[in-house]
Amino acid sequence: MAGNRDRFSTATRLRLLGEQTAARVYRSQNRRQDRRSRLTGRAAFLALVVCTLVVALAYPMRQYVSQRNEIADQERLAREAKLRVEELRDEKARLKDDAYIRRLAREHLHYLMPGETGYTVIDPETAKERREDQEAADRPWYSNVMDGVDNADRPDR
Numbered sequence: 001m002a003g004n005r006d007r008f009s010t011a012t013r014l015r016l017l018g019e020q021t022a023a024r025v026y027r028s029q030n031r032r033q034d035r036r037s038r039l040t041g042r043a044a045f046l047a048l049v050v051c052t053l054v055v056a057l058a059y060p061m062r063q064y065v066s067q068r069n070e071i072a073d074q075e076r077l078a079r080e081a082k083l084r085v086e087e088l089r090d091e092k093a094r095l096k097d098d099a100y101i102r103r104l105a106r107e108h109l110h111y112l113m114p115g116e117t118g119y120t121v122i123d124p125e126t127a128k129e130r131r132e133d134q135e136a137a138d139r140p141w142y143s144n145v146m147d148g149v150d151n152a153d154r155p156d157r
């Protein structure tokens with residue numbers, strides 16, 4: 001019987017040892033899961049804080065970038081205006097020169113110096129258009145209207 005008892009006690013001990021080991025493993029898994037769930041909660045809170053910061057800073061950052069672009073545009077406009085002022089100052093200085101004024105008058109107004117002979121060359125196409133315009137001006141207005149209606153669908157116009 002003593003052998004039976006030792007065996008029984010060994011079997012009982014093994015069973016108790018197995019139960020204790022299983023309980024330890026179970027407790028260890030529970031602790032790991034508790035840690036995981038706490039980390040998940042912390043991670044969720046951290047994600048919430050980060051999202052809140054992103055949302056809170058998005059509008060001011062957009063405004064900042066927009067204002068920087070506006071400042072760059074205004075600086076560019078100021079540089080262009082400064083260049084234009086310099087060009088106008090140069091033009092003003094040139095306009096004080098009599099030779100420059102004479103040259104402009106000859107080029108743009110077709111003025112001639114005493115003793116010079118002027119020539120005007122007329123482009124044949126322009127002369128033809130002017131004749132047609134003159135003829136149209138000499139006719140009654142209702143004829144011009146009717147010609148306009150007739151010519152409206154012509155593909156060459």
